[in-house]
Amino acid sequence: MPAKAAATAEVTPEATTVPAAVPSRSYIWDKLHSLSGIVPIGAFLAEHFWSNSYALVSIDRYNQASYDLQTIPWRVPVEALLIWLPILYHGFYGVYIWSKGESNLSRYGYGANWMYALQRWTGLIAFVFIGWHVYVERFMTQGRSTYFDVATTMANPLYLSFYVIGILAVSFHFGNGLWQFANKWGLVVGRDAQRKAAWITGAIGVLFAVVGLLIIFGFVFQWRPFQFYAQ
Amino acid sequence: MAEGKTIVVKIKRQASPTEPARWEEFSVRWRPNMNVIACLIDIAENPVTRYGKPTTPVSYEANCLEEVCGACAVVINGRSRQACSALVDHLDQPIRIEPMSSFPIVRDLVVDRSKMFEDAKRLRCWVPIDGTYDIGPGPRIAPERQQVAYALSRCIFCGNCLEVCPKVNEHSDFVGAALINQVRLFNMHPTGAMHAHERLQAVRGIGGIQECDNAQNCVKACPKGIPLTESNNDVNRQALLDAIFGWMFR
Numbered sequence: 112m113p114a115k116a117a118a119t120a121e122v123t124p125e126a127t128t129v130p131a132a133v134p135s136r137s138y139i140w141d142k143l144h145s146l147s148g149i150v151p152i153g154a155f156l157a158e159h160f161w162s163n164s165y166a167l168v169s170i171d172r173y174n175q176a177s178y179d180l181q182t183i184p185w186r187v188p189v190e191a192l193l194i195w196l197p198i199l200y201h202g203f204y205g206v207y208i209w210s211k212g213e214s215n216l217s218r219y220g221y222g223a224n225w226m227y228a229l230q231r232w233t234g235l236i237a238f239v240f241i242g243w244h245v246y247v248e249r250f251m252t253q254g255r256s257t258y259f260d261v262a263t264t265m266a267n268p269l270y271l272s273f274y275v276i277g278i279l280a281v282s283f284h285f286g287n288g289l290w291q292f293a294n295k296w297g298l299v300v301g302r303d304a305q306r307k308a309a310w311i312t313g314a315i316g317v318l319f320a321v322v323g324l325l326i327i328f329g330f331v332f333q334w335r336p337f338q339f340y341a342q
Numbered sequence: 343m344a345e346g347k348t349i350v351v352k353i354k355r356q357a358s359p360t361e362p363a364r365w366e367e368f369s370v371r372w373r374p375n376m377n378v379i380a381c382l383i384d385i386a387e388n389p390v391t392r393y394g395k396p397t398t399p400v401s402y403e404a405n406c407l408e409e410v411c412g413a414c415a416v417v418i419n420g421r422s423r424q425a426c427s428a429l430v431d432h433l434d435q436p437i438r439i440e441p442m443s444s445f446p447i448v449r450d451l452v453v454d455r456s457k458m459f460e461d462a463k464r465l466r467c468w469v470p471i472d473g474t475y476d477i478g479p480g481p482r483i484a485p486e487r488q489q490v491a492y493a494l495s496r497c498i499f500c501g502n503c504l505e506v507c508p509k510v511n512e513h514s515d516f517v518g519a520a521l522i523n524q525v526r527l528f529n530m531h532p533t534g535a536m537h538a539h540e541r542l543q544a545v546r547g548i549g550g551i552q553e554c555d556n557a558q559n560c561v562k563a564c565p566k567g568i569p570l571t572e573s574n575n576d577v578n579r580q581a582l583l584d585a586i587f588g589w590m591f592r
């Protein structure tokens with residue numbers, strides 16, 4: 112770099128008066144922020160919805176799936192590195208990003224501006240929800256959560272509504288976050304490409320929301336559409 | 343037409359950066375096809391408020407009166423736009439005019455937009471051609487590429503895209519959509535591309551492209567219809583590839 116700069120200075124005298132680029136660490140941290148939302152957090156979210164869908168098969172299968180996950184080798188380091196640390200990073204750095212932005216919806220109520228504002232709010236709701244959820248289902252149960260534990264929590268209407276809000280917030284934040292990712296990593300450029308990406312990532316968000324709500328439905332109404340698998 | 347019809351204009355005024363802001367109301371005689379600048383000219387001719395109180399003429403900036411110089415950007419009825427292309431007949435009354443809030447105020451509607459120029463220097467938004475000898479003509483540019491570049495080159499540095507951006511405020515140094523568009527424009531140019539890496543490095547610096555969170559108000563506010571979100575994503579891709587692979591090939 113220094114050699115190049117010197118060469119430029121020779122041909123363009125004004126180059127010497129040009130303010131130098133100010134290096135910033137925030138670039139890499141911001142990129143890691145959007146990446147961490149996809150892997151590992153988004154990937155874990157998909158896995159989590161998948162294994163919780165066993166509630167739609169049978170209580171036994173659900174407990175079996177939980178037990179299998181609870182007895183993986185290196186459980187705590189795996190949880191810490193792939194789940195807790197990324198979520199803490201994503202959450203706290205997200206709040207920091209929030210603090211650098213403002214919302215001006217009242218003046219400029221365009222669609223994408225709404226998505227920007229909702230992304231901030233759903234992120235905050237999701238972070239609080241996940242914190243509570245992990246505390247109740249992971250730590251209060253000593254890491255041995257069963258169908259019964261979750262069903263007991265959901266029997267309380269207050270907690271149940273928190274679950275519904277949490278799942279909707281998480282699904283929105285993930286779906287819209289995928290779209291953000293496609294923009295921020297330059298995976299889509301043109302306006303049409305952006306729009307197509309919005310449809311695809313929106314569909315993914317809706318899919319997560321629907322599956323999440325169906326799982327809740329399974330818990331609350333003992334609805335087991337896939338029970339015949341287990342028979 | 344209704345003779346003697348008047349319009350009410352409310353202007354946010356501030357005598358100097360240190361003085362408090364206040365609102366003043368003026369009444370201006372209506373004429374056909376009037377724009378907001380015409381109202382300001384009338385007020386300057388006769389600086390008396392609607393209630394008959396003499397006051398100072400309102401300071402404002404304008405040059406071309408045809409949306410090509412960028413000078414006249416203000417916030418009209420809550421929306422940042424060019425005053426010269428804001429036709430009175432299309433606006434709700436009273437017409438509220440405020441200075442842009444993303445730049446330091448100078449006086450009344452005049453703000454200091456030199457931040458954009460300083461950022462343009464930092465991001466090397468030019469094609470270096472000066473030297474000690476004639477370096478001859480540059481390479482030809484394919485017509486399709488010219489068309490894309492032409493659209494990007496129409497930026498008038500009005501600052502509307504910064505004003506409407508929720509990430510341009512006192513807590514962040516974000517350079518704003520216009521500057522990122524400039525990086526794309528000059529990286530597209532065959533001679534400008536010789537400094538592509540320097541621009542990409544700068545655009546990853548303080549207040550760089552990472553600050554964008556895609557509220558995408560910029561593209562709606564741009565009076566020149568520049569595809570700013572497209573430019574943004576394109577520069578995102580360039581900057582990322584340069585960051586990840588750049589060091590391997592240098």
Ligand code: SF4
Nearest residue numbers: 497498500501503564
């Ligand atoms: S990109 Fe558009 S809105 Fe932004 S400064 Fe240029 S012309 Fe104005």
Ligand code: FES
Nearest residue numbers: 405407411412426
């Ligand atoms: S006076 Fe030039 S853009 Fe309005």
